[in-house]
Amino acid sequence: MSAPANPLSEIIDALRSAQRIAIAAHIRPDGDAVGSVLGLALSLRAMGKTVYALLEDGVPCNLTFLPQTATVLSPPYAPLEIDCAVALDTANHERLGDATKAALGAAPLLLNIDHHGTNPGYGHMNHVDSTQPAVGQILYELLKQGDFPLTNEVLQHLFTAISTDTGSFQYASTTARSHEIAAEMMRAGLDTAHLAVMLYQTYPARRLALLRALLNEMQFRAEGRIVSWNLTQKLMAETQMEPGDTEGLIDTLRMIDSVISATIFEELPDGKIRVSTRSKDSRLDVSAICGQFGGGGHRMAAGARMKGPIEVAADSFLNALEHEVRRLA
Numbered sequence: 001m002s003a004p005a006n007p008l009s010e011i012i013d014a015l016r017s018a019q020r021i022a023i024a025a026h027i028r029p030d031g032d033a034v035g036s037v038l039g040l041a042l043s044l045r046a047m048g049k050t051v052y053a054l055l056e057d058g059v060p061c062n063l064t065f066l067p068q069t070a071t072v073l074s075p076p077y078a079p080l081e082i083d084c085a086v087a088l089d090t091a092n093h094e095r096l097g098d099a100t101k102a103a104l105g106a107a108p109l110l111l112n113i114d115h116h117g118t119n120p121g122y123g124h125m126n127h128v129d130s131t132q133p134a135v136g137q138i139l140y141e142l143l144k145q146g147d148f149p150l151t152n153e154v155l156q157h158l159f160t161a162i163s164t165d166t167g168s169f170q171y172a173s174t175t176a177r178s179h180e181i182a183a184e185m186m187r188a189g190l191d192t193a194h195l196a197v198m199l200y201q202t203y204p205a206r207r208l209a210l211l212r213a214l215l216n217e218m219q220f221r222a223e224g225r226i227v228s229w230n231l232t233q234k235l236m237a238e239t240q241m242e243p244g245d246t247e248g249l250i251d252t253l254r255m256i257d258s259v260i261s262a263t264i265f266e267e268l269p270d271g272k273i274r275v276s277t278r279s280k281d282s283r284l285d286v287s288a289i290c291g292q293f294g295g296g297g298h299r300m301a302a303g304a305r306m307k308g309p310i311e312v313a314a315d316s317f318l319n320a321l322e323h324e325v326r327r328l329a
């Protein structure tokens with residue numbers, strides 16, 4: 001169940017009334033996080049408002065081609081004088097990151113706009129709609145309904161948000177409206193083919209080194225229905241991996257015909273293990289399994305953080321996953 005939702009009209013009114021606004025999204029931002037933050041920020045800036053775009057971990061290298069990414073702030077932040085804060089695509093308050101959560105706390109009003117069903121509604125106003133495939137899609141409707149500026153730069157960000165969170169309009173979460181919005185954007189002059197090249201066909205060689213390791217090291221369980229891969233600090237150092245290089249790698253695991261669940265375990269610098277998991281069978285709710293380990297997310301795409309070492313974390317998570325997979329028979 002989604003948290004109670006303030007209708008878009010109330011969010012629109014709050015944004016219209018605000019003059020100094022900070023906008024942020026979750027740590028380790030993906031395309032929906034970056035595209036949503038800058039899509040909304042650039043529209044509100046075009047209205048003459050002062051807008052701070054905050055990302056705890058900055059913009060990953062695969063998305064720095066997008067407009068105005070250099071205006072994104074990351075910690076340490078100077079004290080902000082703001083009358084409104086907006087959290088986007090962030091399933092719980094902590095996932096903003098410590099410094100970003102504190103910076104947004106300077107505002108008397110926090111708007112929480114998200115599409116994760118597990119979002120508890122930590123804002124003063126909450127618009128959580130788990131039927132939407134991307135926060136970028138919610139924001140497109142919001143900006144349109146509010147008659148806010150939809151400049152070409154705004155559209156570049158919102159298209160990126162929708163395209164990446166729907167796996168290029170392929171995931172089951174994609175709606176007819178997602179395609180209609182893409183069509184509206186094209187009619188407004190957006191070069192979607194160029195964006196597709198930049199998002200999906202412009203990888204550094206080191207990403208292919210990661211892919212080679214993944215193909216060499218992936219492991220199967222439950223008669224090939226479960227596949228997983230351990231991404232270690234050692235491999236990251238060998239390939240000189242940078243944030244953003246792993247975006248979409250899990251889809252390579254997901255596309256194997258026997259697989260109904262794909263998981264990547266990533267060793268973080270602090271020794272914790274980041275779990276990303278996907279389901280290909282609607283009966284298998286991976287957000288519930290991640291919930292057993294303190295995580296959450298969507299039914300078909302979820303994550304968690306576990307204690308290391310990586311082999312132990314992976315084994316314990318995969319045991320829980322295998323238990324659920326075997327119950328499907």
Ligand SMILES: [Mn+2]
Pocket residue numbers: 032033089115133134135165
């Ligand atoms: Mn999202």
